[in-house]
């Protein structure tokens with residue numbers, strides 16, 4: 001089996017007046033990520049993990065934040081594009097393991113919907129997508145609620 005792993009990381013500052021989108025769904029909260037697109041840290045880290053595993057560069061190469069086309073973009077579009085690129089190279093997504101770090105709100109209760117949304121964009125079953133929530137124990141910018149971050153490891157195979 002021709003197995004590849006990729007890692008992705010992303011962080012966005014949180015500010016009032018922005019929608020909090022994580023894993024393709026909107027969460028009720030008074031702050032949201034500052035970013036050119038919708039600022040979905042989980043989708044962005046996942047996109048980088050997939051592109052990295054396939055040797056296809058990173059999210060910035062495919063969706064430059066200087067391009068007005070991606071202003072306010074739904075980041076699931078990035079995942080759908082990554083899926084297409086991987087498919088063209090003969091790669092199949094085997095497994096995704098992710099950590100999302102935020103002091104608030106509680107993310108765990110929203111994971112089933114996030115897994116559904118991400119899985120749909122990637123054309124896999126939700127069983128292949130695993131999510132974990134962490135706080136930063138009050139330490140640093142994430143701990144003060146000023147930022148949200150995500151780490152993702154993606155495993156793909158070449159058919």
Ligand SMILES: [Zn+2]
Nearest residue numbers: 010039041044
């Ligand atoms: Zn991002």
